[in-house]
Amino acid sequence: MIAIINYNAGNTRSVENALSRLGYTCTITSSLQELQTASKVIFPGVGEARSAMKVLKDTGIDKLLPTLTQPVLGICLGMQLMCDYSEEGDTRGLGIFPIVVRHFPPSQRVPHMGWNTMSNFQxxxxxxxxxxxxxxxxxxxxxxxxxxxIATCDYIEPFSAAINKNNFYATQFHPEKSGDVGMQLLKNFIEL
Known part of the structure; x- marks a missing residue:
């Protein structure tokens, strides 16, 4: 079973629809047991770090997620919450990646929104x-x-477009909204 984490901050239906187009069935869930027994876990995210982290704490997902041993894919806010700390809302993250998430410098127009290429695939x-x-x-x-x-993007300065540590993968971009190449990435993740 492929589990998509439901924590009221994710674009869960978009991810579910993308996986369905690829021929996979999945479950949108906040059940700790379902997340623990899933073959793959997807941690999507759209929203604000502090309030999203509160829901993860209230449901116990914050304690479970770092202990999972199956492949886990964080997307956008999901990636940021997998890190140690986010400047957004002065938020302590899950600590899977020892990385600080920072606001883009004031010289850059935010949000960084739209289509971009990446480099340094690893x-x-x-x-x-x-x-x-x-x-x-x-x-x-x-x-x-x-x-x-494992991939960089350049928006005035380089930043991590994707990261990986053991069974944990995460992307700052939205594969479920990235057309055919996003579908390929989701397929690659499911086939890991």
Missing amino acids: SPLFTGITESDDFYFVHSYKADVSPYT
């Missing part, structure tokens, strides 16, 4: 995807480039 997540392919981004906060970076 993961089977990008099998069949080239550096000339565009992905859809919409965010005002970013994770700096780190040893966990």
Whole structure:
């Protein structure tokens, strides 16, 4: 079973629809038991870090998620919450990635929104995807480039477009809104 985490801050239906187009069935859930027994877990996100983290704490997902051993994919806010800390709402994250999420500098127009290419692919997540392919981004906060970076994007300065640590993968962009290349990335994740 593929589980999509329901924590009132995710674009869960968009992810479900994308997976359905690929021929996969999934469950949108906040059940700790279903998340623990799923073969793959997707942690989508649209919203604000502090209020999203409160829901994760209230449901116990904050304690469970870092202990999962199956492949987990964080998307956008999901990626940011997987990090140690976000400047958005002065929010302590899940600590899966020892990374600080920062607001884009004042010199940059935010949100960073639209289609961008990426570079420095370093993961089977990008099998069949080239550096000339565009992905859809919409965010005002970013994770700096780190040893966990598996793809970078440049918006005035480079930032982590995707990160990986063991069984945890995360993307700042929205694969479910990125057309055929996003579908390829989701397929690659499911086939890990």
